[in-house]
Amino acid sequence: MSNYNFNDIEKKWQEYWAKNKTFKANNNTTEPNYYVLDMFPYPSGAGLHVGHPLGYIASDIYARYKRHKGFNVLHPQGYDSFGLPAEQYAIQTGQHPAKTTEVNISRYRNQLDKIGFSFDWSREVRTSNPDYYKWTQWIFIQLFESWYCKTLEKALPISELINIFEEEGNIGVNAKCDKQQAEFSAKQWNDFDDEKKQRILLNYRLAYLAETEVNWCPKLGTVLANDEIVNGVSERGGYPVVRKKMMQWSMRISNYADRLLTDLENLDWSESLKDTQRNWIGKSVGAAIKFKVFLNKKDAQSNYIGATIGVFSTRPDTIFGASFIALAPEHELVQKITTIEQRFEVAKYIEETAKKSERDRMADVKNTTGVFTGAYAEHPFTKEKLPVWIADYVLATYGTGAVMGVPAGDQRDYDFAKKFHLPIKNIFKDIDVSEKAYEEKGNTIIANSDFISGMPHQKASEKVIEALEKLGQGKKKINYRLRDAVFSRQRYWGEPFPVYYKHGLPQMIDLKHLPLVLPKVEKYLPTETGKPPLGRADNWAWDTRHNIVVNKDLIDDITVFPLELNTMPGWAGSSWYFFRYMDPKNTQEFASKEALEYWKNVDLYIGGSEHATGHLLYSRFWTKFLFDRGFVPVNEPFKKLINQGMILGESAFVYYLELEFSNRVILNFALDKKTYEKLILDELEDFDYEIFKEHPCYDEDINFSNLNRLSVNKDNIKKSKNVPIEFVNNSNELDFEKAFQWEPNLKNIHYPLNSNGKYEVFREVEKMSKSKYNVVNPDDICEQYGADTLRMYEMFLGPLEQAKPWSTAGITGVHNFLKKLWRLYHTGENGAFFVNDNPASKESLKTLHKTIKKVTEDIENFSFNTSVSTFMIAVNELTAQKCNSKEVLEPLAVLIAPYAPHIAEELWQKLGYEQSISTVAFPVFNNQYLVEDSKEYPVSFNGKMRFKIELPLSLTKDEIETAVMAHEKTQHYLQGRTPKKVIVVPGKIVNIVG
């Protein structure tokens, strides 16, 4: 008697794989190689839920498949182990983040192991490991020691730039600086003192230190990158974010904007993900236009202030419609151009806008505000004097921080002009702009515009740019939305910068002395003086004589210097980890040339789409940089990328209203579905108050306060023996007794009951998270049904890339399939293993090869959900055929091995093999088993399906036509008529058009 005892089988093979290092990748083979990578997890304290493994299962299936196909597969896993949650936990409990991280990692590892992944654990990396972050620090130094040459479109060593400066000055250098770098000659450069030289070089370095306006989150005590802010609040925690100027490390990613954009073309990524990156980079083509600023409207040269306002516009063709110029409140020219009369107003306005947080400003979109500076800008063609305003709808961080206001062509300019009674000049032929601006480009003809009147948009733009160039007041310009990335965090649990400060100037610590290891601190909070947590460390100064970390009391600024107090952001370590897996133990290089050359880039990368504008962009940036400097042989890190959809949790809630009565007794009334709908639709006028009126506490002056909700998920709290307390039955009815026991507050609610005398809870699908009590743990599924069932079921749920709610409703179907598969090999007495050497029936061979064909196609196309169905059909058919032949059952086991590796290994062993099934070649589809067969061809007349004719599958198109026309059924239908046309779709259908 032999049952499908999945728990024993899975444990046995997981141990076998670990012991035999079955999935260890080789760095030097003659076989072709393939690199399958998952986005490595952040080991959070909550552990894995069933959503996490979805992508890992998909990549594991593909990795195992590729091994069967004879590839040397690299399929590693590791941990993105620096991060905020561990630090916040440390702040609360005083535990060192390294310790909690360690605990979380071992929990993760434990959970991952239970699912039977084919990871090569010998290559594990952890970003918080000093052996690893030594190289993150090293890459930072390389970025510091590089500048970006716009002419060659690549990063070059800073030493080459110094050479140029020494010989030619900076006049011929085509590089982007964070601020306008004044020109200097070779002689001037050579005469500068060292400090000045260093300051100038900082303007060119790819990693640079500069005072930048940053997103400051006071609650988290740190700055955040743009992609870490969602809807104006922090992604983590949802705290408010304000703008603040700080001295920060930044990365000149904007230099790579164009390459990051154009290189997307050749990547095998989904179009929607590419679009997200394209939008984020935000390329727009237009013109840079300079306006001369005058003190007043009078046309006298003496009123010229001697400054110009540069604007960027995607619509230079609308320049004759310009009626004002608007500056961002933070614009550097504001002070210089504001007239004496307007000074007070302007100062007041700027103070007000500075007070507003990013979020307030966003919430206030509809409310246009601004103030006149008193100055005027001269139109380059008409010489008209346009008033210069300050307006907070103009962003300091985009373009030049100034716009030319063309009310007719831009709705925001239109609203602004309306509000402040500025002229609205119509410059479009046959278009009405009396109500709103006309923003379409299309084929509109420009009018009332001097030399471009009568031209369409595109041509007019070109002409204007041409004319501006002649005047020296403008040129064609490409602008990007992508901004340089802030690289400093006021945090403890991150990579320390390998930087010390000599007289305020940053100096790099030599590679020989890396890693610079995180110092010990007593508390993980910022210091009392507002410095980052590293400011609390005593041993945090750099002794340049001995090249060691020493106590900060020894700082003398001669030989001992202060170290950087910021740490690197979370994305630092994750921007290059895929290279480290290639050679994870290397102590001399971040990865050896040979390893990098052997594996090249990641062939298949699977992870969530939430990293589209963060991790995936930064990784591409660092890879391009490392490529430019010759450290890696590839320009892009991830050839093919798949975003697995999120698995959502289903939550159950009680919604209740808190009602405050005049006698100050507070009562909670649970809502039924109908009332709830009325409430959210604000239709409370016809709300049924009768139920409340019956209550003794009812009063005319009921005060409705907030709508509350309470989770009553059935899987959220576990009894000691892992049995979920069932709060809610399948009809969504609440079990009061159990619910009250769990959450006594539920007792204080008055429930409207349905006809069964029960209360129906609300169901909603939302993200799985600990705080929502809707987490399903994969361990429980593995224990109850086995890892193979979990793997197949997660694939069976639906298309990989689609988001879907978790439900165990269909899991028995998949589990039954595995039991049937087991039985297929155990048809002996009392369920004993039984397989024979007899040749298989033609029918069984047909089933097998049909399955091989479909499953191979499915894996190649990543449609794993349909191949689970294919397996089910195959097993059902083979069971019906009573197939016991090795000829079919052996290849079948291999076929299923990527999906359900444990059961496949067990069957393989029972079939008499000692080697792991993962070394066996994948079955090859043989057409002959299908071709010899016949097929029913549907025959239609004028598109209407009439009957089917059975014909051999091997016929050609013409033969099918002849055979169909000669067939008695056809002749019977035609009754002597001659059809006009016969259409044959091979293998499909025959259409007769009469």
Next chain:
RNA sequence: GCUCAAGUGGCGGAAUUGGUAGACGCGCUGGAUUCAAAAUCCAGUUCCCUCGGGAGUGUGGGUUCGAUUCCCACCUUGAGUACCA
């Protein structure tokens, strides 16, 4: 607002380049086995019907002998982004 994706039974979802819509699974119904239950197996299951058939892939058009698939317009939902000049 802009960009993108998706709308198919009671449910999750199948359907090659346009070719028998609803595979497969869940659920449901009936049956077999059983003292009974679990487990397993078999049959049925889009809707309507006067049992001949008719309708049907968000809605309305179009192309085609033939449309879930291609084109146009609209509706709905989801995702991303947001004063980006």
